[in-house]
Amino acid sequence: MSYKILGNDVNRVDAVAKVTGRAKYTDDFIERDMLVGKVLRSPYAHAHIKNIDIEEAANLEGVYAVITPKDLPKIKFATAGHPYSLDPSHRDVEDRLILTDKARLVGDAIAAVVAKDEIIAEKALKLIKVDYEILPAVFDSEESAKEDAPKIHEDRKNNILASSVIDIGDIESELKNADFIFEGEYETSIVQHCQLENQTAYSYVDSDNRIVIVTSTQIPHIVRRIVGQALNIPWGRIRVIKPYIGGGFGNKQDVIIEPLTAAMTLAVNGRPVRFSLSREEVFIDTRTRHAMKFNIKSAVSREGKLLGIYMKNMVNNGAYASHGHSIAMSAASKFRPLYDFKSIRVEPKTVYTNLPTAGAMRGYGIPQVCFALESHIDDIATKLNIDPIKFRKDNFISLGHIDPLNEIKVRSFELDKCIEKGKELIRWDEKKKIYKDQSSNKRRGLGMACFSYFSGTHPVSLELAGARIVMNQDGSVQLQVGATEIGQGSDTVFSQMVAEVLGISIEDVHIITTQDTDITPFDTGAYASRQSFVTGAAVKKAAQEVKEKVLSLASKKYGLNIEEIDIEDGNIIEKKLGDVLCPLGDIALYSYYDRINAKPITSDTSENVRINAVAYGVTFAEVEVDIETGKIEVLEIYNIHDSGKILNHKLAEGQVHGGVSMGLGYALSEQLLFDKKSGKPLNNNLLDYKLQTILDTPTIGVDFVEEADPAGSFGQKSLGENPTISPAPAIRNAVLDATGVAFNKIPMNPQSVFEKFKEVGLI
Numbered sequence: 001m002s003y004k005i006l007g008n009d010v011n012r013v014d015a016v017a018k019v020t021g022r023a024k025y026t027d028d029f030i031e032r033d034m035l036v037g038k039v040l041r042s043p044y045a046h047a048h049i050k051n052i053d054i055e056e057a058a059n060l061e062g063v064y065a066v067i068t069p070k071d072l073p074k075i076k077f078a079t080a081g082h083p084y085s086l087d088p089s090h091r092d093v094e095d096r097l098i099l100t101d102k103a104r105l106v107g108d109a110i111a112a113v114v115a116k117d118e119i120i121a122e123k124a125l126k127l128i129k130v131d132y133e134i135l136p137a138v139f140d141s142e143e144s145a146k147e148d149a150p151k152i153h154e155d156r157k158n159n160i161l162a163s164s165v166i167d168i169g170d171i172e173s174e175l176k177n178a179d180f181i182f183e184g185e186y187e188t189s190i191v192q193h194c195q196l197e198n199q200t201a202y203s204y205v206d207s208d209n210r211i212v213i214v215t216s217t218q219i220p221h222i223v224r225r226i227v228g229q230a231l232n233i234p235w236g237r238i239r240v241i242k243p244y245i246g247g248g249f250g251n252k253q254d255v256i257i258e259p260l261t262a263a264m265t266l267a268v269n270g271r272p273v274r275f276s277l278s279r280e281e282v283f284i285d286t287r288t289r290h291a292m293k294f295n296i297k298s299a300v301s302r303e304g305k306l307l308g309i310y311m312k313n314m315v316n317n318g319a320y321a322s323h324g325h326s327i328a329m330s331a332a333s334k335f336r337p338l339y340d341f342k343s344i345r346v347e348p349k350t351v352y353t354n355l356p357t358a359g360a361m362r363g364y365g366i367p368q369v370c371f372a373l374e375s376h377i378d379d380i381a382t383k384l385n386i387d388p389i390k391f392r393k394d395n396f397i398s399l400g401h402i403d404p405l406n407e408i409k410v411r412s413f414e415l416d417k418c419i420e421k422g423k424e425l426i427r428w429d430e431k432k433k434i435y436k437d438q439s440s441n442k443r444r445g446l447g448m449a450c451f452s453y454f455s456g457t458h459p460v461s462l463e464l465a466g467a468r469i470v471m472n473q474d475g476s477v478q479l480q481v482g483a484t485e486i487g488q489g490s491d492t493v494f495s496q497m498v499a500e501v502l503g504i505s506i507e508d509v510h511i512i513t514t515q516d517t518d519i520t521p522f523d524t525g526a527y528a529s530r531q532s533f534v535t536g537a538a539v540k541k542a543a544q545e546v547k548e549k550v551l552s553l554a555s556k557k558y559g560l561n562i563e564e565i566d567i568e569d570g571n572i573i574e575k576k577l578g579d580v581l582c583p584l585g586d587i588a589l590y591s592y593y594d595r596i597n598a599k600p601i602t603s604d605t606s607e608n609v610r611i612n613a614v615a616y617g618v619t620f621a622e623v624e625v626d627i628e629t630g631k632i633e634v635l636e637i638y639n640i641h642d643s644g645k646i647l648n649h650k651l652a653e654g655q656v657h658g659g660v661s662m663g664l665g666y667a668l669s670e671q672l673l674f675d676k677k678s679g680k681p682l683n684n685n686l687l688d689y690k691l692q693t694i695l696d697t698p699t700i701g702v703d704f705v706e707e708a709d710p711a712g713s714f715g716q717k718s719l720g721e722n723p724t725i726s727p728a729p730a731i732r733n734a735v736l737d738a739t740g741v742a743f744n745k746i747p748m749n750p751q752s753v754f755e756k757f758k759e760v761g762l763i
Helices: 015-020 055-059 118-127 171-177 220-231 258-267 279-285 325-333 366-384 388-393 415-426 428-434 490-502 531-558 584-593 649-668 727-739 750-760
Strands: 035-041 047-053 063-067 109-115 129-134 160-163 166-168 180-187 200-205 211-215 238-242 273-276 291-300 306-318 343-352 442-453 464-471 477-481 509-511 565-568 571-574 579-583 602-608 615-626 632-642 700-704
Touching: 035 118, 035 258, 035 279, 047 109, 055 063, 055 118, 063 118, 063 258, 109 118, 109 258, 160 325, 166 325, 171 291, 171 306, 171 343, 180 366, 200 258, 211 220, 211 258, 220 238, 220 258, 258 273, 291 366, 306 325, 306 366, 325 343, 325 366, 366 388, 366 442, 366 727, 388 415, 388 442, 415 428, 415 442, 415 615, 415 632, 415 700, 428 442, 442 727, 464 531, 477 490, 477 531, 490 509, 490 531, 531 565, 531 571, 531 579, 531 584, 531 602, 571 584, 579 584, 615 727, 632 649, 632 727, 649 700, 649 727
Parallel strands: 035 273, 211 238, 306 343, 477 509, 632 700
Antiparallel strands: 035 109, 047 129, 063 109, 160 343, 166 343, 180 291, 200 211, 200 273, 291 306, 442 615, 464 477, 464 602, 565 571, 571 579, 615 632
C-alpha cells in the first residue's frame, strides 16, 4: 500500500506555532474583569463535614463568593470521559459531587472561593472554619475489601466498586491435568501522569445567557454533557472550547475542574472566573494510574505449551469511581489476543480506598497486566530452562484469531518479525553468551516483553467521530474534526489524510486545532489510541465526498466521464493522457460563483466505526545492575511495533520515545507515596516524585514492521499508548537475567533492589 503524502515524514502542522510561542493555551486567554477561583481541601482522608463557617472569608475585601456544598445541586455525577450510554446499566458510576460534605481523601474539595486575585483567594481559604468529624480511613485495597472496613460511600454496602469473572474454556480442567503449574504474585504502584500543563479552565456567561467554558481537556464534547448533568442545566446551554493543550495522557479524560469552574462563574452572576490547579493539587485531586496486585496461576505442558491461565487482580481505585472497573476489564481483555491459552479465567476486583482517585492513564490498565503477565512468562521460561523468546513464539496466537468474548479478529500479526528485528538490534544471541556467567558486583543482562493492544473501544463502547471539510475559492480546504490534538500529532496526520485523498499538498489543508462544541463536529475525544483509526475513517469519508463533488463538476465542465479524470498535485488531470485540464482552484472558484449552479464544495459527515484492530509490539532491554547499591542502569532499549501502516514515521518515532520514557519511570523510579496512618501524600511535587530525567534516559531505539491492516482506513492500527506498555517487564526480565533475582513489584528503585538483594543473600 503506497501513498504520496501518508507515510512521509512531514513536519507537524503546529510545530512553528508551538516553538515560537504563537500557540495559545488556556492560560494565554484573558477576559476583562477576570476573577480567580480557589478550593479549600480536606486535611483528613476520611471525615464528615459537620459545619462550615464562611462569614470571615465572605466579608474579606476582594472576595466575591464563597461556595459550600449547600450552595450547589446535590446531584451525583460520573467524571469519566466515556460516551453517554442510553443503557443506564452501561453508564459510569455516579458518585461525585462538585463539592463534598464528606471528605474521602486528603485533598477532597469541600469549599471554594472566588476573589479578585490569587492572594486574596488564598487568604480567604484560611479564614474558612470547618468542623470535621474524623472517620477511620483505609488505604490498602485488600483491607478495604473486607466486610468490617470503614465504608467510604454510604450508599454502597461495601467498598467493592465492582468485581467480575471472565471465563474462556475450562480452567479447572487445565490446572488439574497440566504437567506443570506455575504461580506468581505481581504488583504495580500508584503513579501520576505529570503532563506539562496542569488542569486549568475559565468560565463566563455570554450575552445569550449560556455558560462558556474554556478548558484544557481531551474530551470537550463530553465536558459539555457532564457539566450539564452536574449542574442540572440543559446541555445546549453550555459551550466548551478547547485551545492548544499541554498534554494529558488520560488525566484530562476526566471532567474534574469544569463543573466547579462553571459553578464559580454562576456564583458571581456570570463574570469570568479562572480556576487552575497547582502541581501539588494535580497530584492528589486529579487522577492516578491504578495500583494493581495480580495472583497468577498457569498450566503448562511438558512440551512448553501454555494451556490455561487463572488471574486474580485486586485494583486500588482510590476515593471515587472515575473510570473505575472499566480499566480492570480492559486489563482483562487486551492481553488475550497474544498467547494461545485454551482456557482463561480472570477475576478483577476494583475497590474504593481513601487515596487519590485512579483513572485513565496511557495504556488503560495494560501496563499493569503486561508487567504481571510478561514477568510470569519469563519466570516460567526460566524454570523450564527454555529460551524466553522461543517460549513466547511457540505460544503466540495465529493470524485470524478471534476472541470468543468480544469477537475481535486479528487481521494482521507481525509480532514474530518485530521480535527478530529487536533481537538483531540488541545483539541478543551474542550478548547472551558474553553475560552467561557473571560474578562481579556489576552484572549485565538482557530482557524482552511483548504486548497486544486495541485500536479504540469497540465493541464495548461507541466509536463515533465527525469531520467537516470546506473547499476554499483557491482549491485549498479547511478541515475541522472533533478529535483533540493533545500533543500526539493527530492534526498533522489528519491533514496528511485529506491531502492524500484530494491529491493536494499538505500546505493546502488548513486544520482548525481548536475544538468548540458549538462549531466542531461531534467526536468523543482523545483516548484509547483511537484517533487515526476512528477519526481517520471519518476524515477519509469526508475527503472522498469532497473529491467526488470536485470530479463531478469537472466532468460536466469538460464532458468527460468521472472515471477518466482525477486530482493530482492540485490539478484536474485526464488520467489516460496525463494532461492537466485545469488547476483545482478553477473548479473551486466555479463552485462558488457560477450564477446558475453555485454551490460551495463541502462535506460534513461522521463515521460510527464498528470494527477494531489489534496492534502488537515488543521491547528489548539491556541493563547493568550494581549489586552493592541496587542501582539499575538501562544501557540499551528498543521498542519495535506492529501498528499497521505508519502514516508519519517522524511522529510515530516521537510517540515511541515519549512512551518508552514513561515506561522507564514506571519500571525504575516513579511512585506516589502516602503516610500509612493519615493518607497524606509524601511526594506530591516534581522534586520528590522521581520522574526520569534526560540524564537517566538511554538512547531509545525505534523500529516498525509495516503490514497494512484491512480494518484501518489507510491500513493503520493504534500506536499512541502502545510504547509505554512493555518497557517495565522487559527491564524487569533483564534484571532477572543479570542477577537471577525476580522483582515482582515496581518500581525497582535502588532502595527496593538493595533490600531484595539483601533478602536473597546477594549482599
